[in-house]
């Protein structure tokens with residue numbers, strides 16, 4: 001199973017090699033989606049951790065023992081499709097093909113299951129019809 005988490009590092013934990021430990025000691029596949037960490041200061045990281053539920057639980061416990069706050073994170077994209085003019089601008093930036101103009105009517109088709117909530121379509125839409133929604 002794969003889950004996304006926000007990791008909040010206090011200054012004392014910023015220089016800990018946590019990614020290395022997660023991979024080597026807990027056999028976790030780690031995908032760092034965003035990181036803002038400054039040596040000696042606090043930091044924040046958005047990661048996707050992939051492993052079985054037991055390993056994942058052990059890894060989270062390890063992080064918490066290192067004084068790292070672990071917050072489950074979900075985000076998804078909301079599209080006001082009823083206002084769409086089907087210009088196709090958003091399809092050019094969507095690398096997972098969650099957005100496509102494939103049907104006979106040349107209308108936009110949104111497939112939420114393919115969306116990885118990268119947010120690139122938010123800026124691409126001239127009508128600002130996309131909204132990133134965050135859920136902790």
Ligand code: SF4
Nearest residue numbers: 094115116118119121
């Ligand atoms: S958030 Fe990213 S993956 Fe999802 S629809 Fe927009 S561009 Fe595609």
Ligand code: SF4
Nearest residue numbers: 084085087088090125
């Ligand atoms: S960019 Fe906006 S208006 Fe154009 S197809 Fe995508 S959602 Fe519709």
